[in-house]
Amino acid sequence: MTTPDSSPSSRAPAAQLAHATSLTRSGRLAEAGALLLPLSKTHPSDPLVHRALGELFTARRDPRTALSHLQLACRLAPESATNALELGRLQAATGDFDGARLSFGQATQLDPALFEAWFLLGVTYMREERQAQALPFLRRAHQLQPTHPDATRALADAEFHAGTAGDALPLWQEVVAARPGDVNARLRLGETLNRLVLLDEEIANYEDALSLLPESADIWMALAQTREDGGAREEAIEAYGRALRFKPGWVTPLAGLLALQRKDAPDALVDQAIAIQARPDLADRDRALLGYALGKIQDSRGMHAAAMASWHDANAARRRMSGEYNRPRAEEDARRLMEVFDAGFFAHPQAAVGSHDGRPLFVVGMPRSGTTLTEQIIAMHSRAHGCGELPDLPLIVKTLGTRWPDIARDLEPGLLEREAARYLQAASRHAAADVLRLVDKTPLNYFNLGLVALLFPQARVVWCRRDPRDIAISIYSENFALNSRFATDLDAIAHSIALQTRLMRHWQSVLPLPIHELQYEALVESPEPEARRLIDFLGLDWEPACLEFHRSNRTVQTPSRWQVREPIHRRSSGRWQRHADSLPAFDPDSFPAADPGRID
Structure with missing residues (x-):
């Protein structure tokens, strides 16, 4: 041709x-x-x-x-x-x-x-x-x-979503300087500052934007969420109210107001939310937001059956949005991890190591198991720094793709060193030069502890445990990210807790990393003895300030932000009993041992 x-x-x-x-x-x-x-x-x-x-x-x-x-x-x-x-x-x-x-x-x-x-x-x-x-x-x-x-x-x-x-x-900042009135650019700049935990700069960005766009509901909404992260309750309520004023009927600020005020929410606001929730044409995203917030108000007012009905409605909407929990896939992912990272994998020193830096500390466990409280206690120590929930380990796994963990023995030369250096740069961004522990409290990193052992063989791990029934109610009533499919079904939550227990027991048996079990119920019952054991596990001297975490002005970007601004209390223990009839059966191994504080 x-x-x-x-x-x-x-x-x-x-x-x-x-x-x-x-x-x-x-x-x-x-x-x-x-x-x-x-x-x-x-x-x-x-x-x-x-x-x-x-x-x-x-x-x-x-x-x-x-x-x-x-x-x-x-x-x-x-x-x-x-x-x-x-x-x-x-x-x-x-x-x-x-x-x-x-x-x-x-x-x-x-x-x-x-x-x-x-x-x-x-x-x-x-x-x-x-x-x-x-x-x-x-x-x-x-x-x-x-x-x-x-x-x-x-x-x-791209830089933001790639974790940089x-x-x-x-x-x-360049985009905003060229287009200061661009709402989307302002929001993305704010999101980036939020990821970097630069709260003051984030607030300044939104306030500057509002000087140009005083009636932007989107900017008021973002400012409200940032104020809430910083613990400024009244300022957050005011900003949510402004967002709702400039965009009447907007469910997102309405839900924010309900969640902040709980049982003290004005009846008119609650009635408005109930009326919106009753609309058959309500979008699933809005139905979920309202259902979670209304359920908490109803629960706080003793209307436990109505609360569970709201949470059922919210989670059904969320399942329609993001899909059902894939139990076989979760089982297969855990099986592959345990098969690759077996006792033989760590029997001999690894030829390649990311870093021998001993500062990284990983606080893991199911969401709502006490990971935020644990981080707050440690972060009050003068030689420790709380990093919040760093995205870096999950991003490394995402970059490795579907080949992980099968390629763990044959990683690209230099990859561990590069990723360890990048992780340390992110973890230490706001830390003092003399800190001895960098605390990453991303709960689901229990999936990534095999990678942790390769990146940081001198790292430590704290495993937070709690009565699985309280974990289940707390997760089911909370507005988690869309990709948290396990969070929208009580049976799926029970399965996830059991799978987490099985995987953590495996890590305890094979990893060359010390793992400390911390039981939530023991911590709230006997705060000082349990906190002392925790600090001792970290190799640090005891400091009384560790029990004064509620006085901290640290930014907290998790659903526990308001609980950890109070002294330790027992009010959340046994909450499951209000909803016992709705709960599935739990694997006996999911319950914490009677003697917490186990170290392997």
Whole structure:
């Protein structure tokens, strides 16, 4: 098969092509077609004609015909980066992301200075939620055109979602400086500052935005949530109220007001929420938000059956949004971890180690098992720093993909060192230079302790345990992230607790890391003895300030933010008894041992 002649003599008149392209872009498609279709017959070997036809048929919403012309243009002029770029645009627009990546990649090779190719290659990865893969291409695009607003914005978004919020921050600041009245940019800058726990800067960003946009409900809503993170209850209530005033009927600030005021919420506000909840056309997102908040108010007022009905309604809505808990998948994930990280895996010293830094401390357990309280106690020590819930370990696992944990024995050279260094940079961002413990209290890191042992063989682990019935009620009544599918079904919660227990017992038997069991009920019953045992496990001297955590002004970004601003109390123990008839059976091993404080 021969390729048609594409010599200069076979080229169509440039003026006609330019005019036809101008007609296409101005929407005069019939006139453009009247010029281009004859040219395709008289100059069938001209790649510029087929590129123009590709643009025309794209505008005509005939992607199949457009694709055939652009593919032919690429074959006729394989050295043309522009042809590859235009083919990639069409492939991306029609959902052929694999083909688009190949075309954009070819364009970058043909013309390494072609900004659009690097930019669109990165954006294509972003559309597939593959932020880590997008980064090198978006960084290159930003280098080529550092003032391009869309490239800066895309790179900021990729850096944030890839876990490099510190790199995203100056980029979002650039975007906001160029567009100070851009609400979305203000919100994304605030989200980045929130991830970096720069609360004062986050508030300043929102207050500056409100000086320009005083009636922006979205900005008032974000300010309310930030005020709540900082423990400023009255200021948060005021900001939620402003958001609701500027956007009447908006469920998000309404739910925020209900959650903050609980049993003291005004009856008119509660009645408004009940009326909205009763609407059959209420969106599932709003139904879930209202159901969780109303249930807590009803529970605090002794209306336990009504509370459970609200929580059932909320969780049914959330399951419709995010799907059911996948029990077989959870079992398989745990099985693979235990199979790979068996006793033999750690029988001999690992050839590659991330870091011998002994500061990392991982507080794990089921959500609502006391992890926030535990972190607060430790963070009050002068030689410890509370990092909150760092996203870094889950992001490393996400980057490794579906091959993890099977590739644990054959990791890319240098990966552990790079990831350990990045983790330590994030964990120590706000820490004093002389701290001896960096506390990461991401509860579900119990899945990632095999990775922890590779990254930080000198790390310590605290396993928080609590009566599974109290954990179940506390999780079921709380508004968790959409991907927390286990949280929306009581049987799924019971299964998750049992699976967590089984996995933690496995880690205790194979990991070369010390693991301290801390029982919530024992801690609230005997705070000082249990706190002393905890601090001793960390290798630190006792400091009385550890029991004064409720006086701390630390930012707390978990549902426990208000509980840990009070002295230790027993009010949350035994809460399950109000809802005993609704609870499933629990695996006996899920209950904490009578003698807590076990160290392996």
